Amino acid sequence: MSTVRFATNGNATNGGTNGVAKEAKGNGNGNGIDITNGGKLNNANPPKVYIGSPHKDFNPSSNDSLDGNHCTYELVQSVAQFLLDRVSIRPKIGIICGSGMDGTTGCLADALTNSTSFPYETIPYFPTPTVPGHMGRLVFGYLGDVPVMCMQGRFHYYEGYPLWKCAMPVRVMKLVGVTHLLASNAAGGLNDNYNVGDIMIIKDHINLLGFAGNNPLMGPNDERFGPRFPAINRAYDAPVRRMAKQVASEMGINDITHEGVYSVVGGPSFETIAEIRMLAALGVDAVGMSTVHEVITARHCGITSFAFSLITNKSVTDYESYEEPNHEEVIDMGKQREPVLKEFITRLVKKIEADRLSSK
Numbered sequence: 269m270s271t272v273r274f275a276t277n278g279n280a281t282n283g284g285t286n287g288v289a290k291e292a293k294g295n296g297n298g299n300g301i302d303i304t305n306g307g308k309l310n311n312a313n314p315p316k317v318y319i320g321s322p323h324k325d326f327n328p329s330s331n332d333s334l335d336g337n338h339c340t341y342e343l344v345q346s347v348a349q350f351l352l353d354r355v356s357i358r359p360k361i362g363i364i365c366g367s368g369m370d371g372t373t374g375c376l377a378d379a380l381t382n383s384t385s386f387p388y389e390t391i392p393y394f395p396t397p398t399v400p401g402h403m404g405r406l407v408f409g410y411l412g413d414v415p416v417m418c419m420q421g422r423f424h425y426y427e428g429y430p431l432w433k434c435a436m437p438v439r440v441m442k443l444v445g446v447t448h449l450l451a452s453n454a455a456g457g458l459n460d461n462y463n464v465g466d467i468m469i470i471k472d473h474i475n476l477l478g479f480a481g482n483n484p485l486m487g488p489n490d491e492r493f494g495p496r497f498p499a500i501n502r503a504y505d506a507p508v509r510r511m512a513k514q515v516a517s518e519m520g521i522n523d524i525t526h527e528g529v530y531s532v533v534g535g536p537s538f539e540t541i542a543e544i545r546m547l548a549a550l551g552v553d554a555v556g557m558s559t560v561h562e563v564i565t566a567r568h569c570g571i572t573s574f575a576f577s578l579i580t581n582k583s584v585t586d587y588e589s590y591e592e593p594n595h596e597e598v599i600d601m602g603k604q605r606e607p608v609l610k611e612f613i614t615r616l617v618k619k620i621e622a623d624r625l626s627s628k
């Protein structure tokens with residue numbers, strides 16, 4: 269039996285065995301890991317933070333491997349089991365928070381109640397984020413009444429991780445039991461009708477990294493995840509997009525909500541003017557550096573996918589302009605829009621869950 273170690277509200281413990289998080293009494297964590305959950309206690313059950321060391325209680329089978337170009341089904345299964353052994357809730361909805369939504373305080377993950385979070389460095393074989401503004405923890409909890417698991421911080425190709433590794437957490441979600449993915453990102457707006465602070469529901473993408481021969485599904489294919497050649501033309505689920513538009517109406521934010529095409533580039537450099545003009549000519553409405561590898565991986569393993577962009581800056585198309593995009597404005601706009609996005613996601617999650625339960 270493995271020992272499970274959790275902390276609550278600044279308290280650490282070795283208590284608890286095999287399965288469900290235990291809470292602790294006492295002071296100080298002494299483990300170098302933030303266990304204050306943004307300094308907030310948002311429910312009767314204080315947030316719990318896993319403080320174990322990733323490989324201590326982890327015994328992958330001999331078939332497991334994380335080699336240069338893929339991660340075996342067995343390894344993903346072991347990672348999923350590692351998490352399932354340590355939380356009691358069984359989420360069907362997975363959320364990936366993009367720039368601005370995943371900050372250190374006031375972020376979506378902080379809104380979860382009865383939460384248990386796992387700093388990425390405590391999860392076996394998980395990558396760890398390297399980008400300012402991207403936290404690194406996987407949080408299980410309730411958004412409203414709905415059980416969810418939430419990635420607070422994601423992995424980008426420009427950080428040096430191969431795409432399959434950037435998207436590996438999505439497969440972990442799948443084997444935890446997730447059926448629906450909601451991903452958010454920050455993006456530059458190309459469409460003339462978009463303003464900074466607007467929301468773009470993604471209806472389709474252009475995978476420029478894929479055009480260049482780089483796809484998260486490259487390498488050996490395991491049919492237990494999905495087929496070698498998956499269709500991706502209906503990647504962004506139409507019924508969920510309709511629900512999102514309904515949510516926008518209910519919130520009175522139709523005027524700032526659009527539906528459009530997202531294109532992923534590798535980054536970390538932003539686009540040149542010629543590149544932006546090319547993307548605009550191709551029909552791209554917003555450009556960013558994430559999400560596509562996650563959605564492809566999700567669709568491959570049968571997860572219903574939804575994604576939206578927060579337009580954090582207008583793409584520069586004019587050679588006479590002195591404007592330059594920068595990461596700070598991306599983070600700032602994310603923070604400004606945080607309350608609206610939180611409400612948007614909370615309402616959407618509620619609708620998805622109601623729909624999921626009624627169509628059982």
Ligand SMILES: O=P(O)(O)O[C@@H]1C[C@H](O)[C@@H](CO)O1
Nearest residue numbers: 366367453454557558595598
């Ligand atoms: O994780 P997302 O796609 O929200 O982050 C975007 C892309 C870069 O990481 C960063 C650029 O500022 O924002």
Ligand SMILES: Nc1nc2[nH]cnc2c(=O)[nH]1
Nearest residue numbers: 454455456555556557593
């Ligand atoms: N590639 C890209 N990513 C972004 N993320 C936020 N804004 C931008 C942008 O203008 N370009």
